Amino acid sequence: MRQSIAKTNLPQHLYSGKVRDTYMLDEENLIMVSTDRISAFDVVMNQPIPGKGVILNSMSSFWLEKTKNIIPNHFVINLGDAFNKESFDFSVFENHIDEGIKKRSMIVKKAKRIDIECIVRGYLAGSAWTDYQKNKTINEKYFKENFSAAEKFSSPIFTPSTKAESGHDVPLSEKDGKNLIGEEMYNFLEKKSIEIYNFAHDFSLEKGIILVDTKFEFGTINDEIILIDELLTPDSSRYWDYNQHEIGTFPPAFDKQFLREWLLNTNWNMTYPPPEIPDNIINVTKDRYLESYERLTNKNLII
Ligand SMILES: Nc1ncnc2c1ncn2[C@@H]1O[C@H](COP(=O)(O)OP(=O)(O)O)[C@@H](O)[C@H]1O
Numbered sequence: 001m002r003q004s005i006a007k008t009n010l011p012q013h014l015y016s017g018k019v020r021d022t023y024m025l026d027e028e029n030l031i032m033v034s035t036d037r038i039s040a041f042d043v044v045m046n047q048p049i050p051g052k053g054v055i056l057n058s059m060s061s062f063w064l065e066k067t068k069n070i071i072p073n074h075f076v077i078n079l080g081d082a083f084n085k086e087s088f089d090f091s092v093f094e095n096h097i098d099e100g101i102k103k104r105s106m107i108v109k110k111a112k113r114i115d116i117e118c119i120v121r122g123y124l125a126g127s128a129w130t131d132y133q134k135n136k137t138i139n140e141k142y143f144k145e146n147f148s149a150a151e152k153f154s155s156p157i158f159t160p161s162t163k164a165e166s167g168h169d170v171p172l173s174e175k176d177g178k179n180l181i182g183e184e185m186y187n188f189l190e191k192k193s194i195e196i197y198n199f200a201h202d203f204s205l206e207k208g209i210i211l212v213d214t215k216f217e218f219g220t221i222n223d224e225i226i227l228i229d230e231l232l233t234p235d236s237s238r239y240w241d242y243n244q245h246e247i248g249t250f251p252p253a254f255d256k257q258f259l260r261e262w263l264l265n266t267n268w269n270m271t272y273p274p275p276e277i278p279d280n281i282i283n284v285t286k287d288r289y290l291e292s293y294e295r296l297t298n299k300n301l302i303i
């Protein structure tokens with residue numbers, strides 16, 4: 001079997017993002033493949049992280065199942081499981097779907113995306129920390145004077161951003177967010193995002209992991225609003241080890257932080273092409289992704 005899958009080439013291609021390749025299965029359903037690609041500073045690296053796609057697909061499935069009572073979502077079935085059932089017609093995909101693809105893919109309901117990234121933060125970190133340091137605001141809202149790095153908010157905050165077609169996403173003030181998608185929709189997405197965050201935060205904490213912040217995407221099918229995209233993976237979320245959390249400093253996150261730090265120490269200008277990543281950085285990154293999965297789910301993963 002292939003060790004890594006960086007690119008896929010199935011029929012009925014619809015869309016390729018930085019990490020995932022999406023295909024039309026039929027009128028209502030998509031096949032979403034999480035590849036082993038990794039991006040840092042919005043640039044996809046030349047080398048994949050072996051098995052990363054398996055970890056991301058399994059982690060999303062895990063959380064989509066756990067949160068479906070809070071809000072329905074797009075998950076239908078993991079691709080591997082679908083092959084054992086008769087419900088889908090895979091004839092056009094014959095010879096294109098091997099074990100490696102199966103382990104990295106899920107079938108999801110095709111939705112119309114709501115163009116806003118629903119970010120929830122429980123602790124002060126990342127771009128919100130940068131924003132706060134500049135003018136004591138986060139998404140144009142004032143916060144108290146003496147917040148420290150990595151400090152927990154008294155309750156989680158909703159800090160949406162635009163879903164940019166290209167380039168970086170821009171934070172939205174509450175007013176701009178409401179103008180963009182309407183007040184009723186904004187309030188609903190805020191409420192649901194905070195509910196999912198709270199559930200996942202408390203669940204993770206029992207496993208010794210802090211869910212610092214995360215990003216959700218929602219979509220509509222007919223008039224129903226559902227949760228779409230990846231869910232609570234290290235690519236869409238910042239997770240810290242509870243034992244390493246100390247106010248005033250940022251512990252390493254369970255994602256590509258080691259890769260990012262290594263890149264910052266090269267003289268790379270953050271545009272394509274990226275430098276070649278050494279094997280030890282690839283391995284540490286893979287181990288971090290895997291550790292987060294195994295600790296959160298109590299399951300082992302064969303990748
Ligand atoms: N159920 C769905 N229906 C339609 N589009 C979806 C669904 N789930 C996710 N998407 C979209 O598919 C894309 C996933 O690919 P990804 O690699 O994450 O892209 P990006 O680099 O744009 O984040 C995203 O644009 C996401 O909004």
Ligand SMILES: [Mg+2]
Nearest residue numbers: 017018019229
């Ligand atoms: Mg994405």
